[in-house]
Protein backbone atom coordinates (compact mmCIF):
# COMPACT_ATOMS: atom_id res chain seq x y z
CA UNK A 519 0.00 0.00 0.00
CA UNK A 520 2.78 2.38 0.91
CA UNK A 521 4.47 1.75 -2.44
CA UNK A 522 1.18 2.47 -4.24
CA UNK A 523 0.79 5.77 -2.38
CA UNK A 524 4.29 6.78 -3.37
CA UNK A 525 3.64 5.89 -7.01
CA UNK A 526 0.39 7.88 -6.96
CA UNK A 527 2.11 10.89 -5.44
CA UNK A 528 4.83 10.82 -8.05
CA UNK A 529 2.25 10.52 -10.83
CA UNK A 530 0.29 13.45 -9.37
CA UNK A 531 3.38 15.64 -9.05
CA UNK A 532 4.30 14.70 -12.62
CA UNK A 533 0.84 15.72 -13.83
CA UNK A 534 0.93 19.05 -12.01
CA UNK A 535 4.38 20.02 -13.20
CA UNK A 536 3.81 18.52 -16.63
CA UNK A 537 0.75 20.75 -16.98
CA UNK A 538 2.74 23.83 -16.01
CA UNK A 539 5.54 22.99 -18.42
CA UNK A 540 2.99 22.65 -21.21
CA UNK A 541 1.47 26.08 -20.51
CA UNK A 542 4.92 27.55 -20.33
CA UNK A 543 5.83 26.17 -23.76
CA UNK A 544 2.63 27.52 -25.31
CA UNK A 545 3.31 30.99 -23.92
CA UNK A 546 6.89 30.88 -25.16
CA UNK A 547 5.76 29.89 -28.65
CA UNK A 548 6.39 33.41 -30.02
CA UNK A 549 9.97 33.52 -31.27
CA UNK A 550 12.14 36.47 -30.19
CA UNK A 551 13.63 38.10 -33.32
CA UNK A 552 16.25 39.87 -31.17
CA UNK A 553 17.58 36.62 -29.66
CA UNK A 554 20.86 35.63 -31.35
CA UNK A 555 20.30 32.07 -30.07
CA UNK A 556 16.80 31.83 -31.56
CA UNK A 557 16.33 28.56 -33.48
CA UNK A 558 16.81 28.91 -37.22
CA UNK A 559 13.55 29.76 -38.99
CA UNK A 560 12.91 27.71 -42.13
CA UNK A 561 11.46 29.64 -45.06
CA UNK A 562 9.87 26.59 -46.65
CA UNK A 563 8.40 24.99 -43.53
CA UNK A 564 7.54 28.04 -41.40
CA UNK A 565 7.11 31.11 -43.62
CA UNK A 566 5.55 29.65 -46.78
CA UNK A 567 2.67 28.07 -44.78
CA UNK A 568 1.78 31.54 -43.39
CA UNK A 569 1.58 32.87 -46.95
CA UNK A 570 -0.48 29.89 -48.09
CA UNK A 571 -2.95 30.29 -45.25
CA UNK A 572 -3.57 34.04 -45.44
CA UNK A 573 -1.88 35.67 -48.44
CA UNK A 574 -2.07 33.61 -51.63
CA UNK A 575 -5.79 34.24 -52.13
CA UNK A 576 -4.65 37.63 -53.46
CA UNK A 577 -0.89 37.26 -53.93
CA UNK A 578 -0.84 34.55 -56.58
CA UNK A 579 1.01 34.30 -59.89
CA UNK A 580 -0.06 37.02 -62.31
CA UNK A 581 -2.10 38.90 -59.68
CA UNK A 582 -0.99 41.28 -56.88
CA UNK A 583 2.81 41.40 -56.34
CA UNK A 584 4.63 39.87 -54.49
CA UNK A 585 3.74 36.38 -55.75
CA UNK A 586 3.58 34.41 -52.47
CA UNK A 587 2.70 30.96 -53.87
CA UNK A 588 5.04 28.23 -52.52
CA UNK A 589 7.02 27.82 -55.78
CA UNK A 590 7.57 31.54 -56.34
CA UNK A 591 7.57 33.19 -52.91
CA UNK A 592 11.33 33.13 -52.35
CA UNK A 593 12.27 34.54 -55.77
CA UNK A 594 9.55 37.12 -55.54
CA UNK A 595 10.77 38.35 -52.15
CA UNK A 596 14.46 38.17 -53.00
CA UNK A 597 14.58 41.90 -53.75
CA UNK A 598 15.42 45.05 -51.82
CA UNK A 599 11.84 46.18 -52.33
CA UNK A 600 10.56 43.51 -49.92
CA UNK A 601 13.47 42.43 -47.77
CA UNK A 602 16.14 44.54 -46.07
CA UNK A 603 18.53 42.34 -44.10
CA UNK A 604 20.49 45.32 -42.76
CA UNK A 605 17.33 46.90 -41.33
CA UNK A 606 14.92 43.95 -40.95
CA UNK A 607 12.11 45.98 -39.32
CA UNK A 608 11.84 48.18 -42.40
CA UNK A 609 11.28 45.24 -44.80
CA UNK A 610 8.01 45.68 -46.70
CA UNK A 611 7.16 41.97 -46.30
CA UNK A 612 7.23 42.62 -42.53
CA UNK A 613 5.68 46.10 -42.36
CA UNK A 614 2.86 45.75 -44.89
CA UNK A 615 0.87 43.10 -42.97
CA UNK A 616 1.54 44.82 -39.62
CA UNK A 617 -1.35 45.84 -37.35
CA UNK A 618 -1.31 49.50 -38.41
CA UNK A 619 -2.92 49.62 -41.86
CA UNK A 620 -6.04 48.23 -43.48
CA UNK A 621 -4.14 45.42 -45.24
CA UNK A 622 -4.43 41.79 -44.03
CA UNK A 623 -2.34 41.32 -40.88
CA UNK A 624 0.06 38.77 -39.46
CA UNK A 625 -0.66 37.42 -35.98
CA UNK A 626 1.94 38.39 -33.39
CA UNK A 627 3.60 34.97 -33.70
CA UNK A 628 3.66 35.14 -37.50
CA UNK A 629 5.14 38.66 -37.51
CA UNK A 630 7.86 37.47 -35.11
CA UNK A 631 8.68 34.51 -37.36
CA UNK A 632 8.93 36.69 -40.48
CA UNK A 633 11.12 39.23 -38.69
CA UNK A 634 13.37 36.47 -37.32
CA UNK A 635 13.70 34.93 -40.79
CA UNK A 636 14.84 38.30 -42.20
CA UNK A 637 17.17 38.95 -39.24
CA UNK A 638 18.78 35.55 -39.86
CA UNK A 639 19.61 36.56 -43.42
CA UNK A 640 16.40 35.76 -45.33
CA UNK A 641 17.72 32.41 -46.46
CA UNK A 642 16.06 30.07 -48.93
CA UNK A 643 16.06 27.28 -46.36
Ligand code: HEC
Pocket residue numbers: 568569572573574575576577582583584599600610611614615621622623624
Ligand atom coordinates in the same frame (compact mmCIF):
# COMPACT_ATOMS: atom_id res chain seq x y z
C1 HEC B 1 -7.57 40.39 -49.71
C2 HEC B 1 -6.43 40.39 -50.60
C3 HEC B 1 -5.06 40.37 -49.96
C4 HEC B 1 -4.56 39.47 -49.03
C5 HEC B 1 -5.25 38.27 -48.43
C6 HEC B 1 -3.18 39.87 -48.78
N1 HEC B 1 -2.87 40.97 -49.51
FE1 HEC B 1 -1.06 41.90 -49.62
N2 HEC B 1 -1.83 43.29 -50.86
C7 HEC B 1 -3.11 43.29 -51.38
C8 HEC B 1 -3.29 44.44 -52.25
C9 HEC B 1 -4.55 44.78 -53.02
C10 HEC B 1 -2.06 45.14 -52.24
C11 HEC B 1 -1.72 46.43 -53.00
C12 HEC B 1 -2.33 47.61 -52.36
C13 HEC B 1 -1.55 48.00 -51.15
O1 HEC B 1 -0.33 48.19 -51.26
O2 HEC B 1 -2.17 48.11 -50.09
C14 HEC B 1 -1.17 44.39 -51.36
C15 HEC B 1 0.13 44.74 -51.10
C16 HEC B 1 1.04 43.96 -50.41
C17 HEC B 1 2.45 44.25 -50.30
C18 HEC B 1 3.18 45.44 -50.90
C19 HEC B 1 3.42 45.15 -52.36
C20 HEC B 1 4.25 46.22 -53.06
O3 HEC B 1 5.06 45.82 -53.93
O4 HEC B 1 4.08 47.40 -52.74
C21 HEC B 1 3.00 43.25 -49.55
C22 HEC B 1 4.45 43.09 -49.16
C23 HEC B 1 1.92 42.34 -49.20
N3 HEC B 1 0.75 42.80 -49.74
C24 HEC B 1 2.08 41.20 -48.45
C25 HEC B 1 1.03 40.39 -48.04
C26 HEC B 1 1.17 39.28 -47.13
C27 HEC B 1 2.49 38.82 -46.51
C28 HEC B 1 -0.06 38.75 -46.95
C29 HEC B 1 -0.46 37.64 -46.02
C30 HEC B 1 -0.16 37.84 -44.60
C31 HEC B 1 -0.98 39.49 -47.78
N4 HEC B 1 -0.29 40.50 -48.41
C32 HEC B 1 -2.34 39.23 -47.90
C33 HEC B 1 -4.07 42.36 -51.14
C34 HEC B 1 -3.98 41.31 -50.26
